[in-house]
Amino acid sequence: MSVTNLEKVMKLPSLFEGCYTSRDGVPEFKILVDGKWRQSSGGATIDVKSPIDEALIARVQSGTAGDADAAVNSAYASRKKIRDIPAIDRINILNRARHIIEVNRDYFVKTLVVEAGKTHESALGEVRASLNRIKMTMEEARSIFGEYIPGDWSEDTVAKFALVIHEPLGVITCITPFNYPLFSLVAKVTPALVSGNSIVIKPATDDPLSSILLSRVLQESGIPEGVVNLVTGRGREVGDTLVGHRLVSMITLTGSTETGKHVARMSEMKKLHLELGGKGSAVVADDADISLASKKILEGALKFSGQRCDAISRVLAFEKIHDELMAQLMKDVVHWKLGDPREKGVTMGPLINEGAADRVQLLVDDAVSKGALRLQGGTHHGAYFEPTVLDNVPLDAKIAWEETFGPVVVVIPVKDLDAAIKIVNESRYGLDSCIFTESFYTAWKAAKSFEEGSVAINDAPAHGVGYFPFGGNKDSGLGREGVGHSIDEMTRLKTIQFNLAPAGLGKVRQQAKM
Numbered sequence: 001m002s003v004t005n006l007e008k009v010m011k012l013p014s015l016f017e018g019c020y021t022s023r024d025g026v027p028e029f030k031i032l033v034d035g036k037w038r039q040s041s042g043g044a045t046i047d048v049k050s051p052i053d054e055a056l057i058a059r060v061q062s063g064t065a066g067d068a069d070a071a072v073n074s075a076y077a078s079r080k081k082i083r084d085i086p087a088i089d090r091i092n093i094l095n096r097a098r099h100i101i102e103v104n105r106d107y108f109v110k111t112l113v114v115e116a117g118k119t120h121e122s123a124l125g126e127v128r129a130s131l132n133r134i135k136m137t138m139e140e141a142r143s144i145f146g147e148y149i150p151g152d153w154s155e156d157t158v159a160k161f162a163l164v165i166h167e168p169l170g171v172i173t174c175i176t177p178f179n180y181p182l183f184s185l186v187a188k189v190t191p192a193l194v195s196g197n198s199i200v201i202k203p204a205t206d207d208p209l210s211s212i213l214l215s216r217v218l219q220e221s222g223i224p225e226g227v228v229n230l231v232t233g234r235g236r237e238v239g240d241t242l243v244g245h246r247l248v249s250m251i252t253l254t255g256s257t258e259t260g261k262h263v264a265r266m267s268e269m270k271k272l273h274l275e276l277g278g279k280g281s282a283v284v285a286d287d288a289d290i291s292l293a294s295k296k297i298l299e300g301a302l303k304f305s306g307q308r309c310d311a312i313s314r315v316l317a318f319e320k321i322h323d324e325l326m327a328q329l330m331k332d333v334v335h336w337k338l339g340d341p342r343e344k345g346v347t348m349g350p351l352i353n354e355g356a357a358d359r360v361q362l363l364v365d366d367a368v369s370k371g372a373l374r375l376q377g378g379t380h381h382g383a384y385f386e387p388t389v390l391d392n393v394p395l396d397a398k399i400a401w402e403e404t405f406g407p408v409v410v411v412i413p414v415k416d417l418d419a420a421i422k423i424v425n426e427s428r429y430g431l432d433s434c435i436f437t438e439s440f441y442t443a444w445k446a447a448k449s450f451e452e453g454s455v456a457i458n459d460a461p462a463h464g465v466g467y468f469p470f471g472g473n474k475d476s477g478l479g480r481e482g483v484g485h486s487i488d489e490m491t492r493l494k495t496i497q498f499n500l501a502p503a504g505l506g507k508v509r510q511q512a513k514m
């Protein structure tokens with residue numbers, strides 16, 4: 001069955017009526033600026049096609065620099081409206097948003113399936129994680145307290161005390177990637193709004209529809225007009241304005257390292273939170289539980305067709321267990337079924353577009369031309385890339401170092417742990433890695449030695465809902481994401497000093513006895 005357009009796949013409820021019109025039977029979504037859904041000032045639109053079968057599912061506005069400027073101005077002008085709401089009311093508003101998502105859960109799930117090519121299970125998982133993230137952030141928000149510091153511990157502040165309080169930053173630009181379009185956005189807008197910031201959203205161009213639906217939900221939940229703004233469009237067209245604008249205080253971006261570096265250059269002195277690319281390694285030691293390692297490696301490498309920053313994108317297998325691990329991987333990989341993600345039994349759908357599959361193909365072909373053994377898969381049809389296993393991948397192959405973002409298990413035999421640590425740390429990335437071993441000491445040495453933001457022991461890396469904080473070192477980014485950590489990132493400290501001496505209330509030092 002062809003996907004056709006979003007309106008035919010599902011009739012959107014009346015809640016969403018204001019944010020799109022219909023042209024030739026295809027929904028054309030608008031941008032949200034200053035509380036109004038409107039067309040882009042440039043009048044151009046971008047086709048949104050389903051990766052499942054290339055069907056045109058919707059059109060969105062191709063935003064301009066002028067739209068981006070208007071969105072930032074609206075967020076800036078409205079920043080006091082959100083800051084001045086009592087925190088308990090901000091929590092209530094976001095809980096209402098959570099409730100509206102819950103009520104419309106099926107629309108979010110279906111949208112994620114058709115716009116991102118996710119299986120129903122994976123789309124449902126993303127919606128559930130989003131609901132959970134809002135709930136947990138609301139719980140955590142109540143502990144934004146600050147500090148009381150008595151001054152008499154220091155000679156120069158004896159008669160004073162200070163309060164250190166958290167304040168919102170002002171306007172936060174939220175830029176999200178295609179792979180978790182709903183969850184990535186929820187993980188940014190929820191801490192931003194609950195801590196009193198106004199926002200401008202720039203979703204990924206390939207699958208912006210769930211972000212548009214979420215913006216409408218936020219509007220409906222009672223967030224004051226102008227606080228939440230959304231501009232769709234090409235990164236390079238609207239991005240530079242959203243990032244470089246003098247009225248923006250912070251940029252939170254999840255995306256590729258190349259985009260992150262560009263944004264860092266453009267942003268000058270603004271606060272940055274960058275969640276970027278990764279090249280996660282799975283080290284399999286000679287005492288590992290091989291069946292566990294194989295299962296987790298395949299999950300880590302193939303889930304959502306490998307389009308995850310926390311994917312396992314190379315396996316460093318100790319020579320002693322290499323053959324046993326390969327035999328197990330080949331036995332287990334047959335359970336991974338590529339196909340139309342709407343079909344029962346399919347565990348892997350297409351990549352986000354054919355261009356992404358062509359890119360993965362180049363990486364696989366380069367490895368094979370340099371001596372890697374192709375044991376399974378290795379080709380693609382349109383955007384559908386087969387689950388692939390490459391063995392004996394040489395270290396001069398590009399796929400040994402570049403982020404794959406496709407369903408490829410890349411196995412590199414290594415002599416021992418020191419050899420594995422050397423390869424892990426030579427990466428320009430530093431997001432996640434994992435090790436499979438039964439030895440506490442081996443696990444501890446790996447965990448302490450890997451230059452990564454997170455290390456998983458006997459499991460595939462997974463950021464999940466963000467209960468454990470995560471984030472990258474080196475080219476993988478700046479800052480830490482997580483339920484409480486994201487709130488910290490989106491507030492800043494202000495120190496307020498009180499001098500008690502004029503009222504005679506401050507402490508007075510005694511003369512030191514000689």
Ligand code: NAD
Nearest residue numbers: 176177178203204235236239255256259275276277278309
């Ligand atoms: P991308 O860098 O192509 O795009 C990300 C976002 O940046 C999109 O909204 C895009 O339109 C926007 N953008 C592009 N150019 C811009 C510019 N000049 N100014 C401002 N915005 C601009 O990334 P993608 O392909 O959508 O996502 C995949 C990447 O995201 C992978 O590298 C993946 O590892 C990374 N990612 C990282 C994490 C993490 O937690 N570290 C999580 C998910 C994805």
